[in-house]
Amino acid sequence: MNGIKQISIFFLLITSTTLFGIYCSTKSDPAGPRVKASFDAELAKLRQIVEGELRPALAAKNEAALKKSFLHARSQYKQVEYYMEYFFPTTAVLINGAPIDEIELGENLVEQPTGFQVMEELIYEAPNAENRQLLANEINKMKLNLARVARYNAQYEITDEQIFDAMRLEVFRITSLGITGFDTPTALQSLPEAAAALNGIKGVLSLYGAEEGLSARIDIAISVLHQAPDFNALNRLDFITKHLQLISADIDQLRRKLQISPVSGSSAMSDDAIGLFQKDALDVKRFVGNHTEYPTEEKIALGKLLFNSKVLSNAGNRSCASCHHESRAFTDGLRTASGMDERDKSKSIALLRNTPTLLYAGFQRGFFYDLKAGSLEDQALDVVHHKQEMDGSLKDAASRINRDSVWTAAFRKAYGTAAAKADPWKIQHALATYIRSLAPFSSRVDQYMRGDQQQLNEEEKRGFNLFMGKAKCGSCHFAPLFNGTQSPMFAKSEAEVLGVPGRPDTAKAVIDKDQGRYSLSPYPQYRYAFKTTTLRNVARTAPYMHNGVYKSLEEVLDFYNRGGGAGIGMSLENQTLSAEPLNLSKKEMQQIIAFLKALDD
Template sequence: MTGIKKIIVFFILIAVTTLLSIFCSTKEPVQNLQVKTAFEKELETLQGIIDRELLPAVEKKREAQIQQSFLDARKQYKKIEYYMEYFFPTTSVLVNGAPIDEIELGENLVEQPTGFQVMEELIYEILNQQNREALLNEVRKMQLNLQRTARYNAQYEITDAQVFDAVRLEILRITSLGITGFDTPTALQSLPEAASALQGIKTIVLIYKGNDRLDKMLDDAITYIQRSPDFNSFNRLDFITRHLQPISKGIDQLRQDQLIDMVSGGSAMTDDAISLFQKNALNINKFVGNYTEYISKEKVNLGKLLFNSTMLSNGGNKSCASCHHESKAFTDGLVTPISIQKDGSGKTITLLRNTPTLTYAGFQRGFFYDLKAGTLEDQALDVVHNKHEMDGSLEQASSRINQKQSFNDAFISAFGSKNATANPWKIQHALSSYIRSLAPFSSRLDKYMQGDHRQLNEEEKMGFNLFMGKAKCGSCHFAPLFNGTQSPLFNKSEAEVLGVPAKPDTANAEIDKDQGRFTLNPYPQYKYAFKTTTLRNVSKTAPYMHNGAYTTLEQVLDFYNRGGGAGIGIKLDNQTLSPDPLNLTKQEIKNIIAFLKTLDDN
């Protein structure tokens, strides 16, 4: 190679190296790092609002500024809620958890709430000296929690798959909680905050180069909220079906276009679910302890056989089906059930609590009205052995069952030939598997949400909007299960203190003598607390409440409309239901009941 050629080659190499250096230095960071950086900037903005606006306003006792800076901080938090809830769930509880004590029963520990929802109660009450000091303390705790989040995030690594899963869950969170007033019950700012949450999601779409159509869908959803800001009259059904569900579908398509895999998240939703109401949105196997408890068709068949058999009771005269009638959505239609025993004089004994529906019972994290059982298997054990319910013994029942060939064949089918012998655990598990199967999600509301808009009439649609809005039913009976298991994670089943009377008497009401969770765990917070049960199939499960006090849905709605126990003269310091009247009209109550009937399975 001549000297001139060598020089030319040298300069070409220099040029290529320079161009590569320029390209590498100007290339955008990978998308997940851009998301992390965007979060850091939004977190800094939130910290600025807390440090430079809310804190000085509280210190200087400027009432108007306190409220405005608080609302600004809440909206800013909603922009990063998807990230906080997913990557820092423990801290998110400290920042925006429910304003109720958290009780760790195993550790005998009571943790007092902190964060935005506690602040809201203080700000929207009369700001006396005591409240002002408590608010100042909350602001300072918020500063520390946000500083901790910033430190953690600096060390945290996230993936693209996790980002899309976080966004997916945030859309579902907006659907079930974000537009119901769940975490802003006093200020009622859930609609503008939902718009802020969607703005945060839009940031992700832009980072991942979403198409113009998806970008417009988000803009349209935000505009829809801005044009209909009234909490009571907002059309939530329209917003969910015309905006949130299509957005969720569009974001999932963006994930696929980017060749980003799904991640196995911590939610009980199936990993590919993009709507709370789609078929098989929930994975029943995520509500059990481990893979040995997974459901199967054979276990369900065996469980149904056992459920309808009297062999579980020692007297051979009672089955599970004796108190759980399929035609009544697996309730018995009684105020409270009748004991299998008689009293000393031979009279019938009635039990303490109403028979609950078994439909959708598998989608809970606690069982019985007092949540005393942690699994359906534990519940089955308790019921069979209870002297007033079945007065049985699973050991003795196992012996009887093992003598029946028809049962032997069913056990072989369910558990395999090597495990054909019945024993207490297999009986419990088979019964539980059958109960877990009692969740067809076949109601008219399900079909409407899946696209068949002929299923609901105008009265029923108005009822849904009232249920999820003005009446605040949806802030305790969470969609899509309409029980106390909060979506989209479904990791805890709630109990509430309502102040239910002993009798349907609004003039001389007295609290029912049953003290609920307090009987087993004597914390003051648990006195008269009962599990929030599902409203699916509710038109078939009268009478209502833990004691069967109300015989009609009209009576139940009247109780809530008055403000629960507080509204009928029952004084409870720990009532968790808001004591404020809902001011529902007779027509609105009628609309809500019409909607509730759309939750019946067909």
């Protein structure tokens, strides 16, 4: 009997070891090296197109061949965009970054733009000796940057976890940027290039044994893009909800099936988010400095008390809520904010700028219209100490608070110990934590994107498609936040030069006197530049623009439709908004406004 038991145990051990070996063999046979080799091959094709097609077309002064080879190169780049953006983000900016100067304020450095988007502007404008020489320089830079990627990639070891994260973020990138005209504003090749990006993802998934259903789903999405007659014709709402979101879900399902863990990357997206519009897609913790600053319910409650209390102002006469009214989506309804006269605190004066909403403010990388603050904590510090706003002192406020038993109990509850007295930093942080909580993501647009197809009517749907397409609003107000913090990395908040007038006239328009970021950092590129604010709840935050010049959304749409400041007669060399008219009809503008109203929480 003992012999039989020993044999049974022996076979059990052999069976277990064999099964474990099979499991480990599956887990230890990652597709990463094959994906890396595939990228190398696709990168080699791109280098060949740049060197073997684009450069000869330029040398031959063959304009038709030049455009054809450029579009071929762009399409090939899109095939590997998922990999390039994830593993080489700094070089990706040099290859396909926005055609605007990059200014490093701390280093007093101005980086000239380079890459495909600069090439596009040069190729599609009337050829002359100067711009063709500039184009030749751009091709040389592209060659060097692609060679650098090839060298670096040879030294990289990549994981399956990273690859699935890269594909996930690429689907988000297509959703928010790829179908909006963001990186091809002149050639308007967004749709075929989005198809190329999806095709690149499909090729990677085949290396992981993706089932035919997923491949077929991607093929259908690609077909929809190719069948659209032109840039304006795509039903982007349907494309996102019926194709991109389902592709993302299927990729995530495959990841789980292969027992590949999510990875904590550099994006502000939650590690396991599979849709831009899901409730918890963005992780607010990624917008704070470190784990000690993570939000808690107790800190939020304390911050709300501080926000609505006049304890922060030395005169005890103003609070944050004095200018940010919850009933008005945390704005005040005034053209510009109301402040205090420094010589007579009992008198009110009009401040320089409009009061922006605080809703979704926590999902930004810069604060105030001129982006002078790098965090919400810094913003609180500035406002409390501003002589015309609250005329307070965080140090004095902390002293007042620490003499009050109700306040001290609230601080102990929020910060954990009996010794947790109020101090300037805790006050700043509690206020910032409360503001970070003001992001319900509960609009009818959100609900529609999550599957409730009854939430939007036909006018609102058409408005979304115009916003993300013909009107090009989505190329500056990035989904899902609809502000200037670009998806899917959410690493930087953008400012734009729109040419906002000082008065609402379209005849003899004059630029507003406020010079925006230039007043703090006098670079010519920053003159009249202001932060791109969120459009969520925009129907409740009138009047509009940094100076409150426009009373209605109709006036705002008319301004954009004409081409911004340049379109109403102003000459601004550094205007970043396209000066080309959008050619929107009155009906189309009303449809866009209907969509914007559906962004109310």
